[in-house]
Amino acid sequence: xxxxxxxxxxxxxxxxxxxxxxxxxxxxxxxxxxxxxxxxxxxxxxxxxxxxxxxxxxxxxxxxxxxxxxxxxxxxxxxxxxxxxxxxxxxxxxxxxxxxxxxxxxxxxxxxxxxxxxxxxxxxxxxxxxxxxxxxxxxxxxxxxxxxxxxxxxxxxxxxxxxxxxxxxxxxxxxxxxxxxxxxxxx
Numbered sequence: 001x002x003x004x005x006x007x008x009x010x011x012x013x014x015x016x017x018x019x020x021x022x023x024x025x026x027x028x029x030x031x032x033x034x035x036x037x038x039x040x041x042x043x044x045x046x047x048x049x050x051x052x053x054x055x056x057x058x059x060x061x062x063x064x065x066x067x068x069x070x071x072x073x074x075x076x077x078x079x080x081x082x083x084x085x086x087x088x089x090x091x092x093x094x095x096x097x098x099x100x101x102x103x104x105x106x107x108x109x110x111x112x113x114x115x116x117x118x119x120x121x122x123x124x125x126x127x128x129x130x131x132x133x134x135x136x137x138x139x140x141x142x143x144x145x146x147x148x149x150x151x152x153x154x155x156x157x158x159x160x161x162x163x164x165x166x167x168x169x170x171x172x173x174x175x176x177x178x179x180x181x182x183x184x185x186x187x
Contacts, residue, residue, distance in 0.1 A: 021058025
């Protein structure tokens with residue numbers, strides 16, 4: 001019975017949780033602390049801390065850790081599946097609909113209209129990361145003291161290697177990490 005409750009609780013969280021990991025924390029707290037009493041607030045705060053330290057989405061990590069605390073390894077699997085299953089089903093349905101209607105002129109129009117918005121969102125995220133890296137977290141200014149010339153050099157060099165020599169991105173990232181390590185250690 002505990003496994004069914006875990007699955008249904010995290011299925012609801014996965015279905016209605018929008019806005020990322022931090023946005024679903026109140027939903028998880030409501031289910032595991034308030035409604036079912038599987039964990040107390042101290043254990044729940046420990047789960048939040050652990051889920052932030054481990055790689056991966058916070059909501060899924062929280063589901064896994066809450067499940068393992070509540071019902072062991074099988075509880076972790078059930079809670080994680082419950083959290084992931086709603087989005088998996090939604091994506092599969094959307095892919096099926098897209099594959100069925102992709103040749104319609106309306107669908108082509110919608111997709112071509114979305115393309116510039118997606119490119120702009122990716123470019124905005126890239127510029128934010130670049131700004132954060134090159135100006136050491138400060139807003140860009142004309143002050144050369146806050147500009148990180150080493151990071152800019154590594155960026156330009158990596159971009160040139162990628163564009164001119166068409167080297168695999170993984171190798172370029174690894175090399176940039178090594179160059180950055182030694183540059184910041186000895187400069």
